[in-house]
Every structure is written in structure tokens, then in C-alpha cells.
Amino acid sequence: MPTTELVKLYGAAWSVYVRIVRLALEEKQVKHDLVEVDVFAETGVPNEHLTRHPFGRIPAFQHGDFHLYETGAIVRYIDDAFPGCKLQPTSPKARAKVNQIVGILDAYAYRTLVWDIYVERVVSARQGRLANEETIAAALPRAAVCLSELTRLSDDQGFLIGGSVTLADLYAAPIFAYFMRAPEAVSLMEGCEKLIYWWQRFAIRDSMSRTQP
Ligand SMILES: N[C@@H](CCC(=O)N[C@@H](CS)C(=O)NCC(=O)O)C(=O)O
Incomplete structure (x- = not known):
């Protein structure tokens, strides 16, 4: 997957887990868009978000046509797929x-x-x-x-x-x-x-x- 493919993060800026992923993207200097999703909306988790994250949580992540959820998987993917500083020691x-x-x-x-x-x-x-x-x-x-x-x-x-x-x-x-x-x-x-x-x-x-x- 070329690193130039569009990166989108679905979630809300107040969320601890969304911020973890945003920090990883910032530290690796990966350009991205944050797409706001309100999982606490009175009408419930938006249906289109459940297609990205069947458990209705945030964040969900997209790189080109590659989709992921679970922060641990997302940040390790970002670390492996993009150049820049390494966020995981090798020892x-x-x-x-x-x-x-x-x-x-x-x-x-x-x-x-x-x-x-x-x-x-x-x-x-x-x-x-x-x-x-x-x-x-x-x-x-x-x-x-x-x-x-x-x-x-x-x-x-x-x-x-x-x-x-x-x-x-x-x-x-x-x-x-x-x-x-x-x-x-x-x-x-x-x-x-x-x-x-x-x-x-x-x-x-x-x-x-x-x-x-
Ligand atoms: N295991 C998930 C946890 C994500 C999570 O709990 N996110 C919170 C926001 S910080 C959330 O979506 N809360 C909505 C809810 O509990 O319904 C991950 O690692 O991504």
C-alpha cells in the first residue's frame, strides 16, 4: 500500500483512544483527516460507523482501501507502514x-x-x-x-x-x-x-x- 494513499481517522477529538492514534500519526508526520463521529448521539451510534466498527467504538481507521479498528492494531500498523521515527523498540x-x-x-x-x-x-x-x-x-x-x-x-x-x-x-x-x-x-x-x-x-x-x- 503506497504511503501516499489517503489516511482517515473516524472518531472524536475528546477521545483518549482517538488521541493515541492522532499522536502516532503526528509523531510519524503522516497527513490525515479526522472525520467526526458521535458515538454518544441520542439516536445511537451512526449506522455508517457500525460498518467501520461493529462494536460502535472509536477510533476506526482507513488507509486507501485498507480498514482497521482497535487502537493497538492501528498504531502498530502506522508504525510499520509509514517511514519516520520508530515507535516500537527493536530490543x-x-x-x-x-x-x-x-x-x-x-x-x-x-x-x-x-x-x-x-x-x-x-x-x-x-x-x-x-x-x-x-x-x-x-x-x-x-x-x-x-x-x-x-x-x-x-x-x-x-x-x-x-x-x-x-x-x-x-x-x-x-x-x-x-x-x-x-x-x-x-x-x-x-x-x-x-x-x-x-x-x-x-x-x-x-x-x-x-x-x-
Ligand atoms: N478497545 C478499543 C477501545 C476504544 C474505546 O473504548 N473508545 C471509547 C472512546 S475513548 C469509545 O468508543 N467509547 C464509546 C462507548 O463506550 O460506547 C480500542 O482500543 O480502540
């Missing part, structure tokens, strides 16, 4: 650690840090509803495990793993962009100096400003 151990961090963020940190803490504390206040304190309280110990594991597994060469940007950074950054706005982040991040240092550097990358929701 087996570093690559495994990148995949381990991606797995932790996907399976545990996304729901805990974004939905159970950020949305429940920050978005609920913006919407004028009371936060569900039980949801937040139950999330705190899970959040602490996520953060201490990310701290333990990460290097301190400026990126989570190694000396250049990887999928681990691209998965973590959109999650931290929301979580760090919750007041709970202040005490939860105590003792996570490596992560704080990483976030201070990563948050100001060009790809982050270009994908701001």
Missing part, C-alpha cells in the same frame, strides 16, 4: 516493556484514572451533578497501583521506555492529560517523581499541542 526486552505498559494503561489505568477519577470529579462538576464518591474512593487504591507500577517500569531518559518516543508514551499521555486535572492527582502522584518529570516534558511536545481536544 526484545524494551519492546516487551513497552507492550506491558500499553497493556496496563489499556486494561487498568484508562478506566480508573479517566472515568472513575477525572470524569467523576471534574466532568461531573462541569455538568452540575454530584460526583459519585463511592466510585472515586474505590478507584483510589487501583490508581495507586497503576501509578506505582508505571513508575517502577519506566526509565528516566526522558521517555517512559528508552531515549525516544514509543507507544508507551502515546498511550499514557492522553490518559494523563485528563487525570492530572483531577485534584486527586496531587496526592496520588506523590512519590512518582519519574512520572511527573516524564509528564512535564511530554505534555509540551508539538504532537500534544496539535492533538489538543
